[in-house]
Amino acid sequence: MNKTILIKNGTLLLMDAADSVLAGDLLIRDGRIAGIGEIADSADILIDAAGCAVLPGFVQTHIHLCQTLFRGAADDLSLIDWLKKRVWPMEAAHTPESIRASARLGVAELIKGGTTCALTMETVNHTEEVFRVVAETGFRATIGKCMMDKGADVPTALREEAAASIRESLALLDKWHGREDGRIRYCFAPRFAVSCTRELLEQVARLARERQVMVHTHASENRDEIEMVERETGQRNVTYLDALGLTGQHVLLAHCVHLDDAEMLTLERTGTRVAHCPSSNLKLASGIAPVSRMLSRGISVSLGADGAPCNNRLDIFTEMRTAALLQKVLHGPESLPAGRVLRMATIDGARALGLEQEIGSLEIGKRADVVI
Incomplete structure (x- = not known):
């Protein structure tokens, strides 16, 4: 059974279309991203990511x-x-x-x-x-x-x-x-x-x-x-x-x-x-x-x-x-520039493999391939 994972207090580099960066939390449920932002839910596993960047794999x-x-x-x-x-x-x-x-x-x-x-x-x-x-x-x-x-x-x-x-x-x-x-x-x-x-x-x-x-x-x-x-x-x-x-x-x-x-x-x-x-x-x-x-x-x-x-x-x-x-x-x-080359290593790589709907950015519903 997949456990829920809550990553708290991180700097989230979403790599979405707007290149959003935000301070907050990321909730993972059943191997997929279930929440982004300030999350009050409990989880089976809690990870404190204070002082860390949280990115798509x-x-x-x-x-x-x-x-x-x-x-x-x-x-x-x-x-x-x-x-x-x-x-x-x-x-x-x-x-x-x-x-x-x-x-x-x-x-x-x-x-x-x-x-x-x-x-x-x-x-x-x-x-x-x-x-x-x-x-x-x-x-x-x-x-x-x-x-x-x-x-x-x-x-x-x-x-x-x-x-x-x-x-x-x-x-x-x-x-x-x-x-x-x-x-x-x-x-x-x-x-x-x-x-x-x-x-x-x-x-x-x-x-x-x-x-x-x-x-x-x-x-x-x-x-x-x-x-x-x-x-x-x-x-x-x-x-x-x-x-x-x-x-x-x-x-x-x-x-x-x-x-x-x-x-x-x-x-x-x-x-x-x-x-x-x-x-x-x-x-x-x-x-x-x-x-x-x-x-x-x-x-x-x-x-x-x-x-x-x-x-x-x-x-x-x-x-x-x-x-x-x-x-x-x-x-x-x-x-x-740094932001462009980071996209090449994340969402652009996912798109090249035909996987941009599943991985490459931190978005609700995507696979939780995440690095801290």
């Missing part, structure tokens, strides 16, 4: 829980070498036990830092262990099995056939999507255009629309990656994905560091979501994403720490600070 829209154990093991490399020399071999070596340990450590770090929800791309194998960890911990997550069916340098353990990758993804979707009262969801997660055939990407585009689930992939993170896609397809990354049907409000592209004007227009026209990962982009020397330009055009941009080996932490406060500072260097001190 942070939402990160690009994470790799399977990589938490790789922290510090893939430094001083650019993206493609980082993948080929370090991350892919380590992912290929994962066992169910190591994946489970990595996911538990990652979820613990995220929760400790105030993140209560994440969009996470796992590796090719043993993804069910991540679902089990999320179910056990109470964390909220949209999880995808990584899909990879192309690439001469991909380790054998990660190289799939398109049909087998689709079958396993659909099996996980059927078993886990909507479990735990909707706390756990599935998404299709083709790694990126470099390691996925056209056949696989076209099937993902079709199935995601048919099954009404998200697609989570990487795009335009690194200039070498973009050149590889362009040599093979004759198109830049986002243009290629759009031609395959992999754009829209149900699609989230991680990074989008290097976009031309046509790609920017595509993101704006289709409502495709973008996850900005500033620490990762700096560590891998990928570049600085045009966040201010995207936001000015109404493109959805939220935040993610990416994986531990390209960060080396999963702290949302670091990502908020870094995102803001980078845009100020490029566009002046008024760019990306």
